[in-house]
Amino acid sequence: MKAVRLHRYGVPPQLDDIDKPTVSSPLDVVVQIGAAGLCRTDLHVIEGQWKTIQNPALPYTLGHENAGWIADVGSAVTGLMPGDPVIVHPLVTCGLCAACRAGDDSHCANATFPGLNTDGGMADYLLTNARAVVKLDPNLRPADVAALADAGLTAYHAVRKAVPLLPPGSHAVVIGAGGLGHIGIQVLAALTAATITVVDRSADALELARTIGAHHTINAAEDAAVVVDRLRDITGGGAHVVFDYVGEHGTPGQGLAALRNRGSYFTIGYGGNVDLPTIELISREINVVGNLVGSYNDLAELMTLTAQGKVTLHTNAYPLDAVNDAIHDLESGKLVGRAILIPAAG
Template sequence: MKAAVLHEYDETLSRDELVRFEDVPEPRIESPTDVIVRIGGAGVCRTDLHVVEGIWRGHAHVTLPYIMGHENAGWIEEIGSAVTGVRPGDAVICHPLVTSGHCLACRRGDDMHAEDSRFPGINADGGYAQYLRSGARSLIRLPSTLSPKDVAPYTDAGLTAYRAAKKASRHLLPGEKAVVIGAGGLGHIGIQVLRALCAADIIVVDRSAASLELARQCGAHETVPADEHGVDRVLELTRGKGAEAVIDFVGEGTAVSQGLAMTRAGGSYYIVGYGGKVEIPTIDMITSEKTIVGNLVGTYAELVELMELADRGLVTLRTREYRLEDANQALKDLHHGRIHGRAVLIP
């Protein structure tokens, strides 16, 4: 089969060829619960850039060369002998983690902390290819209204945004304020999820005029440029108190300190993007009683919930399609901020 393969790390993301389009062996059924998925769409994520940079070397054990791609959807090609519930030809979306289902975390539905798991595209071959090996318990059948190439990025970008926005929505009352930092591939989904799950006023902060326009199209009530006056503008919109919830889809640069400054006393700051550091004096934590919440992708059940919102048209993805052989262009466009929404590779 054809695949876009990572052969070496590039800390500066400066090489013309970050991945190599080439022939590789097709994945095979290795376990009775395995499923081979013919890829209909593979999302291109900023985490993929971090993988290329080598940031994940100390967190995921892989041997190069290997295939990235952890946002996948397609059609069932082949099933293992113990697989029930799906059959060849079914359109499916793949939860990003493949788990055995045996550990206590799995039995509690806490997929992301499973003890026996693999993460295609992170620590195993992923979906930048024509075929992917996944597991039966990771698959969700798609309704006829949703096409694999249109929903693939929901498996990480959408699911991560949904998990954070869902957490925030449980504590947001009508008329309260929610700030979303970053209206890109994850942020534009988070805005729509907040609109679907709660009645808070949504303020979006981004440095890109195009992203702020996308935020307005997705339902933001107010948009604020992420410049030196951004925090003051948010405080002005929140009567000097800050927002009850701040969801940070950037997580690096000045976004972290500004996000905490935008969070009111007793409010919650949700970290989604990463790369930076949270630095706050302990006395400020005590006197402000702010809550800092980490977010790691999401559960299988949450992906089911998100697909329900997508099926109802309450959440839609803004995508830009690339051929699989153009994976390098997609990665470069993402790195240089030329994609508003999500990029999807189509084999």
């Protein structure tokens, strides 16, 4: 089968011919890939930022946002049949550790992470397990939802955690309306009655934000201090929650400055630093909250919202062999929404 493989850090991946994965244990599931998402984490993987954290053996197949159809299942798998459309949770989890038993799949003590530390789904087929797959509503196509498997799941997980902090009359600020942010805006609109203000440098991204739930938009190309002043004015003194889907290039400082006392800064994007004097943290009772992927239940709930038409993924499709074109477009900021890679048989 064809697969997008990383051979060396700092070098673009290449399309290789490798063996198709097969079922070898009772709970294994092989998925024929209908689409695989491309996101900034893939860029960071290629750069080597995840090397010391995940330490995969090179070469291996990229791709941690995957959807498709069941191709084969192990002897203990029930409720899944070949041909069933599914979306795949990013992690392959054990189900037995304390985190899994608490429903906190993303912190499984024994997880593997296809696309980061083992073969992922930028290929014709992916090996995962029965705990990772969510069957899709019949009106959803794998290509329409694949990037929700990580980008959507992470955005949903953050908003879902913040719902108790956003009663009617509250203000939420979203920094970054790109691949993750445009999903987070829709989830905010679906789950809360908060007033939503979106900050982004792209006029196209801001226009999209206005069509999917944003009440106010601000162009981040303005002076940073001016942006903060405008945010504090719109929110009546500061946001109750700031969702930072960028997490670098100064956005953490901007997001913290836009909070009201007792506000919460949720960081979803990464790459920068949070720099906050402890006396300010204490005197203003600010909360700084990290967000990592999400649980199986989060993904199932997100698929329900998607089937109901409350969340729509905006995508740009590329054939699998055009992966480096997609990477270039993502790096250069040409994409609005998400890039997905479609195998020839997808």
